[in-house]
Amino acid sequence: MSVQHDPVQRADFDQVMVPNYAPAAFIPVRGEGSRVWDQSGRELIDFSGGIAVNVLGHAHPALVKALTDQANTLWHVSNVFTNEPALRLAKKLIDATFAERVFFCNSGAEANEAAFKLARRVAFDKFGEDKYEIIAAVNSFHGRTLFTVSVGGQPKYSDGFGPKIKGISHIPYNDLDALKAAVSGKTCAVVLEPIQGEGGVVPADLAYLQGARELCDKHNALLVFDEVQSGMGRSGSLFAYQHYGVTPDILSSAKGLGGGFPIGAMLTTNELAKHLAVGTHGTTYGGNPLACAVAEAVLDTINTPEVLAGVHSKHQHFKTRLEQIGQQYGVFTEVRGMGLLIGCALSDAWKGKAKTILEAAAAENLMVLQAGPDVVRFAPSLVVEDADIDEGLARFERAVATLTQA
């Protein structure tokens, strides 16, 4: 039996939705691999990946199978009961990382909320109520709850909502001296993205992360890595910390973890996990069987030498061509990033116009992202076909050519 739906259009958005987003003029209705079709049947190449989420593109057969198998089996039982997909996924995440314990939730913000609450609870339990300060980076992004915007280093997201969470300070990213000057006995956690994503696709320097690790150890503070965007193969390693060889105490994951199905996770050690005893924290949907079944299939599929090696070679493919386009049209000062998280920093003449470039790309049937007003960001599927990369970048070049000739 099929249900008849009333037709809807982009114009309806402005009538029925809270106006906190400004979506594109077209509505995607179907996706397959790195291709997406809109309501009119127009085909687009997707280098935006649902904001670094769709690590296996659209409708990947392994994920469709995991989701539909689970959908026919068990959807939700809450954390009053545990479930098999959650336990399997937790075991696999533990096998693949430094972690010994996992907390599941539904988004990156929730994973960070759990991480920050854990850091404060550990400090409270072990050192008393004065050790609660959190040090984070300018331009960082950690989500949109009040705690996570307070820790995030972008006032445009945290101002205007009344008092922020107290005890948080921000230091310039990749500046070890600034971090050294800020950390003290009152610091409970240093929170960093190994690659700043929303802040402009800025990878950390190795010495910075190593220095942060040493400072945390010296001051009994926890090192928290927000890998919501950099994790799940995006950097070419399963998690970016593994590329750097600097291990955090707490790690947050989301975005790519579900490959398009909402899930978040906080990973930590036995020693720290015990501070979140029964009743201290929770979420109804966290560890939902559908989400965990999909995430298990994502992890199984991407955590292989072939897929991760592919991320490195595809990075080079993108970078070479983007640098060429940047030079030819004078649009970029730099093409940076790791793996398949790539940022093109706009030249002075194009500063502030990332959105204009996005719209020009969409007009050429290509979906790309921005990371702030001055950076065009690419976060495609980790298994994007080389032919799709070539075709997508040809469309991108056409968009840039049209803009620069206008």
Ligand SMILES: *Cc1c(COP(=O)(O)O)cnc(C)c1O
């Ligand atoms: C996207 C993002 C978040 C927030 O994740 P949501 O799922 O939107 O809550 C947190 N941290 C980083 C680094 C992100 O890129």
